[in-house]
Amino acid sequence: MATTSLDPGEGAPGGDAPALLDVHDLTVSIGGDRLLSQVSLSIRSGELVGLVGESGSGKTLTGLSLMGLLPANSSVQGSIRFDGTDMLAADGERMRRIRGGEMSMIFQEPRASLHPSRPVGKQIVDVILAHGAARAADARRQAAEMLGMAGLPDPWRTMDAYTHQLSGGMCQRVMIAMALVCRPRLLVADEPTTALDVTIQAQVIALLRRLARELDLAVLLITHNLGVVSALCSRVVTMYCGQVVDDDTAEHLLSSPRHPYASALVRASDVSLDHTGEQSGITGVPASPSRPPRGCRFHPRCPYAEERCTEETPGLEPTRHGGRTRCLRSDELVLPGVGA
Numbered sequence: 001m002a003t004t005s006l007d008p009g010e011g012a013p014g015g016d017a018p019a020l021l022d023v024h025d026l027t028v029s030i031g032g033d034r035l036l037s038q039v040s041l042s043i044r045s046g047e048l049v050g051l052v053g054e055s056g057s058g059k060t061l062t063g064l065s066l067m068g069l070l071p072a073n074s075s076v077q078g079s080i081r082f083d084g085t086d087m088l089a090a091d092g093e094r095m096r097r098i099r100g101g102e103m104s105m106i107f108q109e110p111r112a113s114l115h116p117s118r119p120v121g122k123q124i125v126d127v128i129l130a131h132g133a134a135r136a137a138d139a140r141r142q143a144a145e146m147l148g149m150a151g152l153p154d155p156w157r158t159m160d161a162y163t164h165q166l167s168g169g170m171c172q173r174v175m176i177a178m179a180l181v182c183r184p185r186l187l188v189a190d191e192p193t194t195a196l197d198v199t200i201q202a203q204v205i206a207l208l209r210r211l212a213r214e215l216d217l218a219v220l221l222i223t224h225n226l227g228v229v230s231a232l233c234s235r236v237v238t239m240y241c242g243q244v245v246d247d248d249t250a251e252h253l254l255s256s257p258r259h260p261y262a263s264a265l266v267r268a269s270d271v272s273l274d275h276t277g278e279q280s281g282i283t284g285v286p287a288s289p290s291r292p293p294r295g296c297r298f299h300p301r302c303p304y305a306e307e308r309c310t311e312e313t314p315g316l317e318p319t320r321h322g323g324r325t326r327c328l329r330s331d332e333l334v335l336p337g338v339g340a
């Protein structure tokens with residue numbers, strides 16, 4: 001297992017505060033297929049970080065690794081430190097206390113994660129009691145209070161509701177309440193707005209922003225949607241083919257991306273601003289993380305690839321303005337961002 005430095009994640013942009021979460025060289029295989037390779041990222045207390053990348057790039061697997069929720073046939077190398085605890089060496093009891101207590105995750109499909117035939121209030125109370133966070137009499141009050149904080153208009157009535165009686169947006173608020181009721185320090189939110197229409201998406205983002213501030217919560221927001229990221233996050237980690245390829249402030253990523261894939265993602269998410277009238281989607285098919293191309297994993301799709309990109313493997317190197325990027329040509333390229 002790799003040792004972890006006291007550094008807040010090698011070269012993570014912004015601030016000197018020690019990292020709340022520090023993932024270093026995380027490599028995950030499932031059933032013998034290597035799906036994550038040397039993923040490194042860090043999050044400080046109260047920081048809102050986006051995790052973006054195309055489908056299959058390894059975002060959810062990264063989130064599941066943090067939570068200790070990988071399937072049984074997985075093998076994990078590297079290190080995950082949460083508030084000083086080595087998560088990969090933590091025993092089951094410590095892991096159970098951290099998961100749902102100090103660190104929690106919201107999954108993409110809220111209805112699938114809630115029990116259909118148990119009132120939602122009881123499900124939140126179950127979480128509180130499982131973590132010993134309150135006695136039974138107090139747990140109901142705390143659950144209702146959290147539903148209120150999550151913006152449900154009539155929390156005591158919602159306590160007795162079943163998921164089929166609630167809209168998608170309300171279910172997502174219930175999930176957020178359930179994830180935050182034990183006052184975790186880190187929330188991993190996997191596509192929390194994808195299933196929702198645009199107006200409700202904006203409300204859920206505003207809610208997460210408010211709760212993060214009120215509860216001093218760090219958030220790792222997993223999404224395809226750069227618009228959602230820029231509305232919430234100060235920093236964005238970009239994944240491609242099971243690797244972190246870029247780590248930058250949201251502002252810098254959108255205006256002057258350092259990695260050709262990050263640039264392509266930013267432009268693909270901004271089709272409406274493409275004044276050429278052409279779709280700026282990313283051409284080519286994502287490479288398979290278990291059978292990656294030689295050299296830079298993005299080179300078969302990269303318009304800037306040179307001969308050496310097909311042979312040399314780029315490392316995740318610090319950039320001049322405090323980010324990190326994995327491109328052999330990052331110093332010489334000037335790449336288009338939003339609206340370019």
Ligand SMILES: Nc1ncnc2c1ncn2[C@@H]1O[C@H](COP(=O)(O)OP(=O)(O)OP(=O)(O)O)[C@@H](O)[C@H]1O
Nearest residue numbers: 030035053054055056057058059060061062071289
């Ligand atoms: N339980 C599993 N067993 C085998 N392979 C898996 C498993 N879970 C994920 N994978 C594979 O790992 C890779 C990364 O998957 P992951 O779910 O992390 O992608 P993602 O970035 O979250 O994509 P999406 O945006 O579609 O949610 C994919 O190639 C996927 O097929």
Ligand SMILES: [Mg+2]
Nearest residue numbers: 059060061190
């Ligand atoms: Mg996913």
